[in-house]
Amino acid sequence: MRSIVLAGLRAHLLRLVLTGLVVVLSVGFTAATLILTDSLDAGTRKELAADAEGVDLAVLAPDGATLSPDEIAAVAEAGGVAAAAPRSGVSVHTVDTDGRIDPFATARLLAAPLGADVPDGGVLLDRRSADRLGLAEGDEITVAAEGTADLTTLPIAGLTELSADGIDDLELTAGWDLVREFADPPGASRVDLRLEDGADAAAVRAALPGGYDVVTGSELAQQLMDSSSQREALRIPLLMLGAVSLIVAAFVIANTFRILVAQRTRELALLRTVGATRRQVLRGVLAESLAIGLAGSLVGVGAGALTALVTGSVLGESMVLTVTAATVAWSVAIGVLMTVGSALLPARAATRVAPLAALQTVPDGADSRTTGRARITFGVLGLVVGTLMLLAGAASGTSGGGAGLILVVFGAAVCFLGLLILGPKVVPPLVRAIGAVAARLSGGSRSTAELATANAVRNPRRVAATTAALLIGVTTVAGFLTVVESSRQSVGAVVDGRIPADFAVRTATADPIPDDVARAIEALPETGSVVQDGADLLAVNAADGVDDDDARSAIVDATAEHPELSVQSFAQRRAEFEENLNEAVNLVLAILALALVIAFIGIANTLSLSVHERTREIGLLRALGLTRRQTRVMLGVEAALMGAVAAVVGSVAGAAFAWAAVSSLEELGFVVPWGQLAISAAVATLLGVLASIAPGQRAARTSPVMALAAE
Template identity: 85%
Template sequence: MRSIVLAGLRTHLLRLVLTGLVVVLSVGFTAATLILTDSLDEGSRRELAADADGVDLAVLAAPDGTLSPVEVSAIAGVDGVAAAAPQRELDVHTVDPDGRIDPFDFARLLAAPLDAEVPDDGVLLDRRSADRLGLAAGDEITVATADADVLVALPIAGLVDPSSEAGDDPELTAGWDVMREFADPLGASRVDLRLTGGADAAAVRAAIPGDHEVVTGVELAQRLIGQSSKQEALRIPLLMLGAVSLIVAAFVIANTFRILVAQRTRELALLRTVGATRRQVLRGVLAESAAIGLAGSLAGVGIGAVTALVAGSLLGESLALTVTGTTVAWSVVIGMLMTVGSALLPARAATQVSPLAALQAVPDGADSRTTGRARIVLGLLAMVAGALVLVGGAAAGTSGGGAGLILVVFGAAVCFLGLLILGPKVVPPLVRVLGAVAARLTGASRSTAELATANAVRNPRRVAATTAALLIGVTTVAGFLTVVESARESVRVVVDGRVPADFAVRTAAAAPIPDDVARAIEELPEIGSVVVDGDDLLAVNAADGVDGDDARAAIVAATDDHPELSVQSFAQRRADFEQDLNEAVNLVLAILALALVIAFIGIANTLSLSVHERTREIGLLRALGLTRRQTRLMLGVEAALMGAVAAVVGSAAGALFAWAAVVSVDELEFVVPWGLLALSGAVATLLGVLASIAPGQRAARTSPVLALAAE
């Protein structure tokens, strides 16, 4: 049986290449995510461990407490201590270009580690922030104390690489004298110690005053690494998006094997005739899928490693690629389970082939089986149950810690599962409707469009399975776009509706905005109105006919003596939010495009195999006068119908699921982005047409004489 499996792989190699490509793409994304986050984690661990380099002992403060200056001095004065470096991390306010304290933006102020060369009155700035702010060594960066009442200009003594824990905020490394200006209460979170040569660590530990926890440098490094979980924020969302591509791939693989088994009916029947048991046939088909899964998974790991390197460079990270055995094992296991699991039902169908089938003609691809009542009942129950949970989650809102949104996600998944189960009953009627529309629009080619429609619905299970792969991608994209546009509209409503103002004057200090400042702003000729919104916000409108820049300049001049008051444009805040939102949207859409590419391959695969099994039919049509152009058009319309059905149903389902998600979250306004949904639907239909090009060319080249002679 092993030689038969190998011979089958060689014989059907070209047919299985696209299936293997699906495995490579889906596993490659998963492997890239794991390798990227593992590499970032490893780099982070190395940097965190480097923070403990040269540290012999570290004295830790109590949780949520600090070591007072007196305690720090006493620790530093213990016999055997050569050097002591108090450690502390603080958040300080940054200053905007107007010289005002920004209440929303902060910088991380870090105490210098042991042996760091930092001037007493200067700081080291991370290079990424220096490039963004246009600063260099020798310049100054101005920050404010925690209570936002004192501005401090700090000389930049040099530039350093950002730490592994750095985010978007600037990172400043300073000596302890600078830290004293901002620490409240004054003290250290820990003190790192380097001992003198020959000093007994146990004796020094015993001599440290107070009941403080003391750890070695190795133990400190382990603690710092254990406290870092930054990459989980990147790993989990990427793996969730990757799961979409894996699900799409599973549908494509299952559909491919279903077609291959149908085409190999005579071959399998002949095997049964010469003595192969059902178990051997089952094992043979599963062995083929396992071979494809293994080869595709290993190739996917290689593609994933390259992708991780590229993604790391795009993120501005210098990666030392880390490919662990665990990552490779998980990637291969996921690929194998997905491939073999997807081929399980088609393989089981292969065991039902009777030896008598070897005497029959090669099947033409039609499927006379009807959708069973159990399948219909199960699909309806899933859709009804999912819809009830969906509506219940939307009605629950954000009460109970966001339980409503969790119910919405669960209900959407169950409802969509029911839709997939009912696919053979739902998709063919929609194809017929859209096919009738296409026949009317094609005019002279009406008969070709009608023929394409008939071909598309002749096998309800196949067209439903092929459409399902694209349907998942379109639904995900449509739902995501609807949620994003609803969030964008919600910001506009909040900014322009609830706070109908041109500018906001905010205070970063704990004290309220002085009344005389509000009056001074209101009396400006450039200002139309001032509305006091609490103690920390003034909503200011420019006077009619006054340019916004002039009005803002007047407000800045009127509050010149109050650096704690920042003047912010609502329009600029909204523009900044939309820019950040657009960047996130582009990233997610780029990832979801992978699911659409896999669905595209699935349609191309289905049409290619369909052309193979319909060789005689196409030859007969060609003999009856069907031109090459009409043959290509027939395949193109057939693929376009599948793409259009996925576009219509996916857009509707995605918008519905997004509605429930938006309604379940307070402060969000639901909007339907008709233009974007139409665009995504057009892309789905276009993908179907593009997927038909290669199979259409092959069908058009079919010789009528040779096709009629084929079995």
């Protein structure tokens, strides 16, 4: 049987290439996520370990406490200590382009590590912030301690790399004496020590003041590395998005094997005739899927490693390419299990091929089987239960904490599962309806469009399975876009409704805005209404007919003696929010595009196998006068119909699921992004048309004589 399996793989190699590509793409994304997060984590751990280089001993403050200046001095003066470096970090505010303290812009002021050369009174600025702000060595940067209006201008003595646990905030590295001026209280979280040559570490440890945890440099490095792992914050969302691609891939693989088994009916029947048992046929088909899954998974791991390396370089993050045995094992296991599991039902169908089927002709793709009552019952039950869960989650609002949204997620999954089960009953009527519209609009190509519609619905199970792959991707995209647009519009409405003003004057301190400042702003001819919103905010509108820039300049001049008062434009803040949101949206859509690519391959695979299956039929049509162009149009319309059905059903389902999710959250209003949904639907339909190009070219080249002679 092994030789038969190998011969089958060689004979159907071209047919299985696209299936293998689906495995490569889906497993590659999973592997890339695991490798990228492992590599970023390894790079971070390496940098954190470097923070303990040159440290012989470290004195750690108790959890949540700090070492006071007197305690730091006592540690530094202990016998055998050559140098001491208090380590701490404080948050300070930076100033905006007006020279005002920006309450939303913060910087981390870090104490320099042991042995670092930082001039007194100067700071080192991280290179990423320097590039973003256009600053260089020799420039100055102005900061203020949190809660104060005192501005301090610091000279930039040099540039340095971002710390291992750095985030988006600007980072400044300075000597301890400068850092303690901004700290409240002026303490340190630890003190790094370098011992004198020949000093005994145990003796120095005993000489240190009691009550503190004292560790060696290697122990400090291990503690820093153990506390560094933040990869799950990136890994889990990416793997959840990747799961969409895996589900789509499973549908594509199952559909491919279902078609292959149907096409190989005579071959499998002949094997049964010559003595092959049902178990041997089952093992043979599963062995083929195992070979495809294993090969595709291994290539996917390699592609994932390359993708992770390129992504890390593009992000500019510090990383050490790390490919662990566990990552390879998990990725390969996922790919193999997905492929073999998807091929299981088609393989079982292969065991039911009777030996007498060897005397029949190759099937023409039609499927006379009706959808069973059990399937219909389970499908309807899934839709009903899922819908009830969606309604319950939407009605709960925030009364149950996050329970409402969780209920919506599970309800959407159950509802969508029911829709997939009912696919053979739901999809064909929709294809006929859309096909009828397309036929009426096609003019002289009406007969071709009608023929394409008939071909698309002749096998309800196949068209439902093919459409399901694209349907999953479209539903996810439509739901995500609807939730994002609802959030965008709701946040804007809340902001505009709470403070319907052009500008906001905010204070960065705990002191309220002085009354004389409010009166001075209100007296400006460039300003209209001025509304006090709490003690820390003035909502100011520009006067009628006054340009916003002129009004803002006047407000800035009126508050010149108050550096703690910043003048912000609501339009600017909303634009910044929109920009950050759009970046996140584009990233998620780029990941979800992988699911659409896999669905695209599935449609192309199905049409390619369908062309092979319908060789004689196409030959007969060509002999009856169907031109090459009409042949390509027929397959294009057939694919477009499947794409259109997925676009319509996916958009409706995605919007419905998004409505339930939005309704379960407080202060969010449901908004349908009609334009974006129309674009996603058009893309889905276009993918179907593009997927038909290669199969259409092959069908158009079919010779009528050779096709009619084929078996």
